[in-house]
Amino acid sequence: MAAHFEPATAAPARPKKLYQQLYVQVLVAIALGIALGHFWPETGASMKPLGDAFIKLVKMIIAPVIFLTVSTGIAGMTDMQKVGRVAGKAMIYFLVFSTLALIVGLIVGNLIQPGTGLHISPASLDAKAVQSYAAKAHDSSVVGFLQNIIPDTIVGAFASGDILQVLFFSVLFGLALSMVGERGKPVLDFLQALTSPIFKLVAILMKAAPIGAFGAMAFTIGRYGIGSVANLAMLILTFYLTAAIFILVVLGAVARYNGFSIFALIRYIKEEILLVVGTSSSEAALPSLMEKMEAAGCKRSVVGLVIPTGYSFNLDGTNIYMTLAALFIAQAMDIHLPLGDQVLLLLVAMLSSKGAAGITGAGFITLAATLSVVPAVPVAGMALILGIDRFMSECRAVTNFIGNAVATIVVARWEGELDQNRLHAALSGAVVTSEDGAPLPLPAE
Numbered sequence: 172m173a174a175h176f177e178p179a180t181a182a183p184a185r186p187k188k189l190y191q192q193l194y195v196q197v198l199v200a201i202a203l204g205i206a207l208g209h210f211w212p213e214t215g216a217s218m219k220p221l222g223d224a225f226i227k228l229v230k231m232i233i234a235p236v237i238f239l240t241v242s243t244g245i246a247g248m249t250d251m252q253k254v255g256r257v258a259g260k261a262m263i264y265f266l267v268f269s270t271l272a273l274i275v276g277l278i279v280g281n282l283i284q285p286g287t288g289l290h291i292s293p294a295s296l297d298a299k300a301v302q303s304y305a306a307k308a309h310d311s312s313v314v315g316f317l318q319n320i321i322p323d324t325i326v327g328a329f330a331s332g333d334i335l336q337v338l339f340f341s342v343l344f345g346l347a348l349s350m351v352g353e354r355g356k357p358v359l360d361f362l363q364a365l366t367s368p369i370f371k372l373v374a375i376l377m378k379a380a381p382i383g384a385f386g387a388m389a390f391t392i393g394r395y396g397i398g399s400v401a402n403l404a405m406l407i408l409t410f411y412l413t414a415a416i417f418i419l420v421v422l423g424a425v426a427r428y429n430g431f432s433i434f435a436l437i438r439y440i441k442e443e444i445l446l447v448v449g450t451s452s453s454e455a456a457l458p459s460l461m462e463k464m465e466a467a468g469c470k471r472s473v474v475g476l477v478i479p480t481g482y483s484f485n486l487d488g489t490n491i492y493m494t495l496a497a498l499f500i501a502q503a504m505d506i507h508l509p510l511g512d513q514v515l516l517l518l519v520a521m522l523s524s525k526g527a528a529g530i531t532g533a534g535f536i537t538l539a540a541t542l543s544v545v546p547a548v549p550v551a552g553m554a555l556i557l558g559i560d561r562f563m564s565e566c567r568a569v570t571n572f573i574g575n576a577v578a579t580i581v582v583a584r585w586e587g588e589l590d591q592n593r594l595h596a597a598l599s600g601a602v603v604t605s606e607d608g609a610p611l612p613l614p615a616e
């Protein structure tokens with residue numbers, strides 16, 4: 172499958188009508204889901220299986236996509252030290268920006284004080300409601316997290332679909348494949364050939380995205396109601412605004428510095444962003460993001476290393492949320508948090524956020540993990556924000572998602588593995604296609 176790309180001036184092949192565009196379909200599906208959930212809450216809530224089924228479809232394909240992308244990407248590299256360099260640079264980027272996100276949450280929480288004046292007494296909180304989250308949180312120690320990256324068995328990694336476990340095996344396999352040289356060529360050819368149908372499958376599955384987004388949205392509104400938003404509007408508003416500013420100003424500046432526009436990037440991945448909004452899960456668009464980043468000129472080896480690790484280590488939305496929500500709980504319960512406690516919160520969150528995931532509600536569990544180590548803010552206070560978590564989850568997921576798209580381009584450029592022409596062609600809407608006209612990534616270089 173020889174890929175080619177058409178210059179920005181070329182007329183797009185087979186232009187789609189508006190209603191045929193996936194992002195329009197997802198947008199309409201989200202609007203219908205909100206309407207159904209609002210006017211017929213019970214019927215809306217019963218749509219949950221549609222959202223769940225779509226997420227399962229995507230999860231089904233995540234492990235093969237990561238394995239094929241990473242193993243063929245690494246096996247095709249001639250400079251093996253590059254693997255370590257890409258991983259190292261990605262980790263530096265993740266550390267800087269996820270810490271920045273935590274600090275932004277702290278600053279905004281102190282400036283706006285969204286919880287001040289609520290005067291919630293601990294006795295009025297239903298501590299039991301958050302017990303199960305706190306229990307899950309206790310399981311996630313740092314050592315346990317690191318050890319869990321090594322799968323018990325290869326099959327187990329694929330069976331559980333654990334992103335880091337699959338990534339771990341894929342990196343090792345890719346390295347081994349490149350070390351055996353010519354003898355490994357038939358395997359490499361086979362894996363490269365397998366990439367086409369797997370990405371084709373991703374494209375087919377994405378056609379069901381409107382159904383998934385509709386079901387998940389109808390459930391969210393039907394179960395939690397738009398009314399539940401009103402009580403905690405200040406926190407929701409503050410979080411959404413902060414996340415928007417983080418994306419447009421902080422990530423926007425990073426993008427600009429690296430020669431592309433954040434708006435153009437957002438336009439390029441708009442279908443995926445809407446899907447993430449609809450399903451409240453950044454993982455729902457992970458395979459598609461990998462495909463699009465490669466089509467936008469980031470080398471496969473970089474895409475394969477940065478995106479899966481970013482889904483565990485670079486969760487900007489989750490990080491902003493954690494410090495902001497912790498401050499909100501303290502303020503609402505009239506607990507004064509001196510600077511020392513806030514610094515402790517930051518340090519603990521820096522570690523605990525690394526175990527978060529791209530599935531809905533993951534940020535809430537991570538917050539429980541953080542607060543269970545920071546004595547000043549009671550975990551029971553999370554009962555206050557449990558009811559609106561689904562709405563926070565959407566914003567966490569979108570911010571995480573865009574953060575990882577930016578990270579991939581930046582690390583690729585940093586490592587000299589970015590085709591700038593291709594990036595600009597893709598971001599300006601020119602078609603990057605395979606010969607059959609389908610939008611597909613370039614084959615492994």
Ligand SMILES: O=C(O)C[C@H](O)C(=O)O
Binds near residue numbers: 451534
């Ligand atoms: O999907 C994500 O990236 C985050 C998740 O939705 C969450 O609720 O924390």
